[in-house]
Amino acid sequence: MVSHSTAPHGADSEVGRLATVMLHRPGNELKRLTPRNNDRLLFDGIPWVSRAQEEHDAFAATLRERGVEVLYLTELLTETLGSELARNHAITSALSGLHLGDTMRRYLAQALRSLSPEELTDVLTAGIRNDEVKGGHGLVTSLLHPHDFLVDPLPNLLFTRDSSVWVRDRVAVTSLAMPARKRETQLTELIYTEHPRFAGTRKIHGWHNEHVEGGDVLLLAPGVIAVGVGERTTPAGVERLARQVFHADLAHTVLAVPIAQERATMHLDTVCTMVDVDKVVMYPNVADTLRAVTVTLEDRGSGESDLTLSVSGSEPFLVAAAKAMQIDTLHQIDTGLDPVTAEREQWDDGNNTLALAPRVAVAYERNDETNDRLEDAGIEVVRIAGSELGSGRGGPRCMSCPISREPLRVV
Numbered sequence: 001m002v003s004h005s006t007a008p009h010g011a012d013s014e015v016g017r018l019a020t021v022m023l024h025r026p027g028n029e030l031k032r033l034t035p036r037n038n039d040r041l042l043f044d045g046i047p048w049v050s051r052a053q054e055e056h057d058a059f060a061a062t063l064r065e066r067g068v069e070v071l072y073l074t075e076l077l078t079e080t081l082g083s084e085l086a087r088n089h090a091i092t093s094a095l096s097g098l099h100l101g102d103t104m105r106r107y108l109a110q111a112l113r114s115l116s117p118e119e120l121t122d123v124l125t126a127g128i129r130n131d132e133v134k135g136g137h138g139l140v141t142s143l144l145h146p147h148d149f150l151v152d153p154l155p156n157l158l159f160t161r162d163s164s165v166w167v168r169d170r171v172a173v174t175s176l177a178m179p180a181r182k183r184e185t186q187l188t189e190l191i192y193t194e195h196p197r198f199a200g201t202r203k204i205h206g207w208h209n210e211h212v213e214g215g216d217v218l219l220l221a222p223g224v225i226a227v228g229v230g231e232r233t234t235p236a237g238v239e240r241l242a243r244q245v246f247h248a249d250l251a252h253t254v255l256a257v258p259i260a261q262e263r264a265t266m267h268l269d270t271v272c273t274m275v276d277v278d279k280v281v282m283y284p285n286v287a288d289t290l291r292a293v294t295v296t297l298e299d300r301g302s303g304e305s306d307l308t309l310s311v312s313g314s315e316p317f318l319v320a321a322a323k324a325m326q327i328d329t330l331h332q333i334d335t336g337l338d339p340v341t342a343e344r345e346q347w348d349d350g351n352n353t354l355a356l357a358p359r360v361a362v363a364y365e366r367n368d369e370t371n372d373r374l375e376d377a378g379i380e381v382v383r384i385a386g387s388e389l390g391s392g393r394g395g396p397r398c399m400s401c402p403i404s405r406e407p408l409r410v411v
């Protein structure tokens with residue numbers, strides 16, 4: 001079993017000292033990517049898998065050297081699948097909603113039950129190709145191409161930030177918008193529900209089709225949450241999250257931040273992350289246009305859906321954020337980059353940093369200019385390689401789900 005950290009689970013900021021994080025070391029699911037399926041599976045190329053693993057191992061080693069406990073999603077999942085109840089649940093949910101036909105569904109339901117927890121973890125993450133099944137052959141298998149997937153692989157599991165997010169001592173298992181990622185939350189839900197490490201953890205639930213992705217959720221300060229609304233998180237998703245966090249007294253303000261519905265800006269954390277209690281690094285090309293709508297609780301009803309929300313007009317994001325955080329200014333690190341350099345480095349996740357503590361941030365080494373400017377501003381930049389990891393379009397923040405951060409004092 002993974003050793004237990006003494007730090008309580010939860011996070012109330014982006015920058016409190018990072019104690020425990022969940023990562024996913026890229027595995028066989030990346031070996032499923034081909035030029036025919038990489039777009040659908042949300043990768044921009046075909047990564048060199050062994051090099052991606054080396055880069056990821058170095059990322060994890062860097063975190064450990066800095067005192068962070070690293071948990072791996074697949075280890076947690078395998079431990080969870082040691083229970084027969086969890087195995088049955090995982091198999092039923094993986095097969096539900098897939099267009100398999102009853103012959104294949106019956107066969108797979110049976111065949112997957114005979115696998116060990118390790119083998120089942122591999123199948124649930126790397127998927128199953130038509131030519132890999134030993135039985136269940138019939139109309140569906142004969143009409144599919146041998147290399148078609150019966151169960152899709154999950155290459156974006158690498159980005160553990162998106163499928164769950166901790167808000168204080170609760171975990172929100174999110175609702176992912178893209179079909180290629182929907183199944184990821186079945187795994188995080190199972191881990192948080194069934195793994196002994198998370199026994200008793202309360203969850204934020206009830207999304208229906210109102211999508212929220214963790215990459216859009218920034219814990220700006222204790223009680224203040226910014227949520228990007230764009231390609232992934234929907235307006236109804238942010239309303240649902242606001243109701244949930246207000247109802248549970250986890251926050252007093254939610255800032256809804258519209259972002260362009262484009263791949264380059266798929267989540268709020270692709271354009272802005274926090275590097276200190278009052279400093280963000282932000283894509284300069286959106287800095288002047290990023291705005292926010294402030295949502296607070298006007299009246300408490302008996303349940304989540306009875307709450308009356310107060311919704312302000314939109315204001316510049318940094319202004320609205322500073323007001324909600326009750327500080328004079330939320331500073332944007334002045335990267336002063338020319339727009340073309342800024343665009344190049346934003347695409348390569350230059351603004352997607354993972355804070356290990358106030359003024360200490362992990363960043364991809366390739367973004368020389370952004371990193372130099374961060375250092376000029378007094379931020380310690382812990383540079384990591386990401387040439388292969390980056391082909392999935394995510395940086396250090398996207399690749400990490402903080403499970404425990406030291407609480408910040410309210411500023």
Ligand SMILES: NC(=O)NCCC[C@H](N)C(=O)O
Nearest residue numbers: 042159215267392393394398
């Ligand atoms: N928080 C993030 O920005 N995560 C990166 C997700 C990349 C992944 N290929 C996706 O398109 O969802």
